[in-house]
């Protein structure tokens with residue numbers, strides 16, 4: 528179908544990504560889900576294809592392509608139907624390394640961004656803690672400067688790529704109220720990782736990580752000390768947009784699965800596809816999915832034009848994650864008992880989508896941000912690269 532956003536080159540790229548995932552990922556879905564992780568070799572294979580440096584400059588091994596290549600990549604990632612895998616990859620490319628690219632020193636880019644783009648090092652992002660998830664300003668992990676090192680103490684939880692990741696972009700308190708972002712090697716002495724058991728996203732590796740007097744060179748600080756909270760607030764927009772970019776094709780894939788099933792399954796001598804209640808439910812879902820798709824594309828367009836999209840990204844994350852949940856719930860119903868069986872992919876989808884309204888900023892927090900912008904007139908200004916004192920201006 529023609530699109531105002533995607534060129535022929537984007538479509539060719541889509542074909543190549545799809546073929547890659549069909550060959551390298553789809554046949555392994557059950558195995559990786561059972562093993563509760565994906566092999567590191569898949570990162571290297573993606574690195575060789577240039578899929579892990581889509582947003583990054585050629586100087587560090589990236590492809591330097593426009594953001595629509597990332598949108599294509601994320602859409603095809605979501606269509607694999609393996610949300611745990613999609614999470615691992617998107618956290619690596621769009622969350623852990625993004626801060627290093629935006630504000631990290633040349634050395635940090637050489638030591639972490641470049642190998643991450645090659646798929647040789649896997650990155651994690653450490654914000655959430657046992658006592659503070661939504662409330663990022665109240666994290667307790669501390670980094671104390673001692674000579675040429677920071678000494679880090681504290682713990683993080685729910686960290687994707689936390690067990691087998693090679694490094695973590697870590698949010699730490701560096702003053703009473705100031706947060707800084709510091710890159711920490713996950714094999715450093717004093718780091719302990721515990722893998723967590725989850726309801727879904729089984730193929731993604733999620734960990735609780737504790738830091739006990741972990742020494743990190745001061746050169747591993749990203750950008751300016753005590754600016755981390757503002758860096759996080761800004762880059763969370765990309766994280767939320769990425770989540771929305773994946774939620775829409777995910778919901779579409781759920782409906783596609785269901786359409787196939789209702790044509791095959793017969794009750795009372797007719798295929799399920801003949802029952803109006805089912806037809807109309809799917810028609811409504813498809814209408815909402817199309818609406819969501821256009822909203823996400825428009826937000827991507829604004830994002831690529833450098834607009835302040837805090838409100839739009841929050842709306843996109845809120846709407847698409849809620850829609851993905853609704854879609855999985857309604858579609859599973861039409862599979863009857865089979866929808867509850869592990870042999871049917873809809874069963875995994877139902878488990879996997881649940882976390883969408885929680886991780887990366889919950890629906891309640893998205894509503895709060897939207898209300899702050901629209902009701903209170905708060906303007907969340909971008910801070911990266913301009914050295915300006917960041918603030919939410921009323």
Ligand SMILES: Cc1cc2nc3c(=O)[nH]c(=O)nc-3n(C[C@H](O)[C@H](O)[C@H](O)COP(=O)(O)OP(=O)(O)OC[C@H]3O[C@@H](n4cnc5c(N)ncnc54)[C@H](O)[C@@H]3O)c2cc1C
Nearest residue numbers: 652653654655659660661685686687885886887888889891
């Ligand atoms: C599978 C998984 C992977 C994750 N990966 C990562 C990762 O890689 N890195 C990372 O840093 N974090 C990660 N997270 C953490 C995730 O971002 C947090 O779970 C999320 O931000 C919510 O924080 P919390 O769990 O502490 O819930 P809380 O902050 O304790 O919130 C609990 C409930 O209260 C609601 N609530 C909180 N404050 C308000 C308020 N002011 N008004 C109304 N309602 C409110 C919330 O919406 C939620 O429903 C992951 C989580 C999961 C489950």
